[in-house]
Amino acid sequence: MDGAFGSGGADEEGRQRLTALLAEHPLFAATTPAERVALVAGARFHRYGAGELVLDAFRAPTSEVHVVLTGQVDVWSDASRTLEPADERRGPGELFGFSAMLTERSVGPRVIAAERTLVAALPADEVGPVFSSPAGARFLAADAAVRVLPTTRFVSYSLVDDLITSPPLVVDPDEPVGRVARTMSERGLGYAALPVPGGIALVTDAVLRDRVLAAGRSTDTPVGTLVDGPAPSVLLGTSAAEAQILLLEQELDVLAVVDRAGRLRGAVSARDFAVSPTGVGVSLHERLRRAADTEELARRARRIPAALSELLARGLATARVIVLHQAMIDTVVRRAIALVFADRDGVSPEAFSWLALGSNGRREAVLSSDVDSAVSFVDGLAPAEWPAYRQAFAVVTRVLEQAGLRTDDHGAAAFRPAFSRSNAEWRRAARGWLAAPERDQGAIMTSLLVDGRPIHGDEGLPAVTRVFGDLREHPGTLRLLLEESLSRRARMPSVWEVVTRKAGVFDVKEHAVLPVVNLARWAGLAVHSTELGTVDRLRAAAGSPMLPADRADTLVEVFEVLQRIRLRYQLLAQQRGDRPTDRLALDRLSPIDRGLVTEAVRTIAAAQRRMDNVAQYVPPSGWTGPR
Known part of the structure; x- marks a missing residue:
């Protein structure tokens, strides 16, 4: 060993290098000069020779964060693979040991000097608060995004490019379908591609079954007559997670992969994702979609939380896990509708559109989220028939409960008359809410319906949101909706609440998530955005007088942090056998x-106060225009 912690040469050089590093490193961008001086003063410095052990946080958690000042270190993040080559090498300016320090658990890594190296060790008391800042949240998120867990063997399958197993089969639109089917069979492919105006169309096994065999058409039929237009596609370089989300959301059998010139490079199906980090989600999704009865559907759906835990463990980002969670919930709902209506006479699944509302409509549901819903009947369905449909909707709701999904009989539920109306009635009601949001719970109903997303049937009800397209022409309504959106304030428990309740319990949904969701919904409506997701609404409204771009960016980060914390703690509760909750x-x-x-709540509260102030001193006509 070249020297011990605190040796004079290491100390002097270390302080100089650490001082320079802290002034430039983005993690410490928000620290004051005095705080950086304190970090340097509390640091310890150590020189290591090549091959020397720097840290083994698998044996015991570390109370320090280590920074490489000179040289390089090899890092192992899996205790079972320390005899194999290192997972990565880190150099000057890079940190390690912060996961063990922050979680106070022996989660690694093991670190060995790759060459003569100078390392600084920052004590937890000094450096811990840095990770609680927005810069700290960005650092942790970026680190998680680029450092794939070494326990997974799927690193080479993280892009859709890696899932393509064979060259594409491209046929002429005039080619007989029988010949195309034979070629598909010989090549072992489940699709054939053909050029059409605007892109590439796909003829799949399912298309052949439905449009040729079941329809009794001749095998001499030109294959081009079987397609309606271009198929959905993704670009080379798209992540496997993004491709899978599109595949699941649109319930595709095959997804085309094209280059930037629009040329077909291949295609992927659900089975191709078995080797990707998202494979567990595809596998379960397929089982849900093919459930033979409601009992099997419920049994399969109760495995969703375990699948989410595995997706997180495989290194998939929380935001992607939540989107995949939503895709699986949507599939459970669709399958429940199909199975229930298949067993009932006198009702047709073609007579209505089913909408997911609330967090499910926004694609932001976690384990504690209720499956809120509404239905829009086709205008030709007689009102006398509606009760039979509502009875079927109630059965669907019971199936969802058996599947482990949460519903609220007294909330937004499709079997309730207030949430099952004809298209015409919904449009008429929406115009009434726009004119007088204080009547008939107009503000609340508006908030629910503008989050609506059709997951079964024709689009119908989204016409309600078009009624609100001229919201800025109703300044009184705009102000009332703003007041409603800001009525739920972001706040931490007071000292009195902590004392009287004997414990500090924080409802992260009530006092943090919903305030930013409501703020984003209003901001999106005010700028005529049709986006549904909170993050997308914040980005659409960014740059308006009510929501400056920098504040919108910060709220996006805050929302993603809160969702990550919610999902992680709810999965931990589920694993313990407890009911997932938003009360932390x-x-x-x-x-x-x-x-x-704490930082998230402060940020949201500051945004709410600013919107309050703007509303007081700026007329509604200036709330959403250019700054």
Whole structure:
């Protein structure tokens, strides 16, 4: 060993290098000069020779964060693979050991000097608060995004390019379908592609079954007559997760992969994702879609939380896990509708559109989220027939409950008359809410319906949102909806609440998530955005007088942090056998999570106060125009 911690040469050089590094490193961008001086003063410095052990956080958690100042270190993030080549090599300016320090658990890594190396060790008391800042949240998110867990063997299958197993089969539109089918069979492919105006169309096994065999058409039929237009596609370089989400959301059998010139490079199907980090989601999704009865559907659906845990463990980002979760919920709902209506006479699944509302409509549902819903009947369905449909909707709701999904009989539910109306009635009601949002719970119903997303049937009800397209022509309504959106305030428990309740419990949905969701919904409506997701609405409204671009960017980060914390703690509760909830015991949160939640609440509250101030001093006509 070249020297011990605190040796004079290491100290002097280390302080100089650490001082320079802290001034430039993005993680410490928000720290003050005095805070950086304190970090340097509290740091320890150590020189290591090549091959020397720097840290083994698998044996015991570290109380320090380590920074490479000179040289390089080899890092192992899996205790079972320390005899294999290192997972990565880190150099000057890079950190390690922060996961063990923040979680206070022996989660690794093991670090060995690759050459003569100078390392600084920053004590937890000094550096811990840095990770609770927005810069800290960005650093942790970026680190998680680029450092794939070494326990997974799927690293080479993270892009859709890697899932393509054979060259594409391209045929002429005039080719007989029988010949195309034979070629598909000989090549072992489940599709054939053909050029059409605007892109590439796909003829799949399912198309052949439905449009040729079942329809009794001749095998001499030109294959081009079987397609309606271009098929959905993704570009080379798209992540496997993004491709899978599109495949699941649109319930595709095959997804085309094209280059930037629009040339077909191949195609992927659900089975191709078995080797990707998202494969567990595809596998379960297929089982849900093919459930033979409601009992099998419920049994399969109760495995969703375990699948989410595995997706997170495989390194998939929380935002992607939540989107995949939503795709699986949508499939459960669609399959439940199909199975229930298949067993009932006198009702048709073609007579209505089913909409997901609330967090499900926004594609932001976690384990504690209710499956809110509404139905829009086709205008030709007689009102006398509606009760029979509502009875069927109630059965669908019971199936969803058996599947482990949460519903609220007294909330937004398709079997309730207030949430099952004809297209014409919904449009008429929406015009009434726009004119007088204070009547008939107009503001609340507006908030519910503008989050609506059709997942079964024709689009119908989204016409309601078009009624609100001229919201800026109704300044009184715009102001009332703003007041309603800001009525739920972001806040942490007061000292009195903590004392009287004997424990600090924080409802992260009530006091953090919903305030930013409501703010984003109003901001999106005010700028005529048709986006549904909170992040997309914030980005659409960014740059307006009510929501400056920098504040919108910060709220996006805050929302993603809150969703990550919600999902992780709810999955932990599920694993313990507890009912997932949004009520977090503050003393059970890790220091980093507690700091992130506190900072998130402050940020949301500041945005709410600003919108209040703008509303007081700027007329509604100036709320959404250019700054």
